[in-house]
Amino acid sequence: MTRAYVGLGSNLGDREHIIWGAIHMLAFNPEVDVVAVSSIRETDPVGFEDQPRFLNAAVAMETDLEPRSLLDLLLGVERELGRTRDGPRFGPRTIDLDLLLYGDDVIDEPGLTVPHPRLHERRFVLEPLVELDPDLTVPEKGSVQALLAGLQ
Numbered sequence: 001m002t003r004a005y006v007g008l009g010s011n012l013g014d015r016e017h018i019i020w021g022a023i024h025m026l027a028f029n030p031e032v033d034v035v036a037v038s039s040i041r042e043t044d045p046v047g048f049e050d051q052p053r054f055l056n057a058a059v060a061m062e063t064d065l066e067p068r069s070l071l072d073l074l075l076g077v078e079r080e081l082g083r084t085r086d087g088p089r090f091g092p093r094t095i096d097l098d099l100l101l102y103g104d105d106v107i108d109e110p111g112l113t114v115p116h117p118r119l120h121e122r123r124f125v126l127e128p129l130v131e132l133d134p135d136l137t138v139p140e141k142g143s144v145q146a147l148l149a150g151l152q
Contacts, residue, residue: 001033001062002105004070005132007098007116007125008057015055016040018081018095023059025077032073036060038128046122051092058100058128067102071112074099100125106139115139120147 006026010018019040027034040057063070074097082094100116107114119125120141126148129136136144 001064002103003035003101004032004061004063004067004099004103005101005129005136006059006061006074007096007100007119007128008059009054009096009098009124010094011045011052011054012092012094013082019055019057021081022077022095022097023057025080026059026061026073029073031063031065032070033062034059035062036132038131041124041127043124046124054124056124056128058125058132060132067099067105067107067114068109068112070102071099098125100129101136101138104139115141121151123148123151126151 008019008022023037026032036059038058040055043054043056045051045054065073078095078097098116099114100119102114105114115138120138126144129144130148134145138144138147141147
């Protein structure tokens with residue numbers, strides 16, 4: 001089993017309900033074992049700022065799924081919860097599930113980059129990861145605590 005971390009975000013509709021819906025869908029999937037869930041925090045949008053505020057969280061899970069299959073599962077959950085990709089990049093969305101980390105793997109394939117390429121720049125990702133595992137390290141970037149301290 002591999003420990004993977006997934007970031008969750010929502011800024012449309014009943015944000016908290018949608019995030020918990022995604023967490024439950026992952027938790028009840030037989031191919032993953034959700035082992036920890038961070039608190040949910042409200043954050044300002046990044047990149048495309050003229051939109052509602054986000055709720056963000058992260059989950060730690062154990063899985064035997066390969067990274068691409070896990071990503072496909074996450075995209076399926078997004079679709080089931082009404083996610084569309086017809087708006088601006090970084091724009092408003094009902095749900096966003098990002099594969100942040102997959103064990104110690106470094107993956108750079110079309111459509112799949114792990115660790116997530118902007119993970120180390122985003123407080124709304126690093127804070128939940130520190131909460132889930134204060135000793136967590138991002139391959140080729142360093143500890144999440146040090147990355148978070150570097151943003152202050």
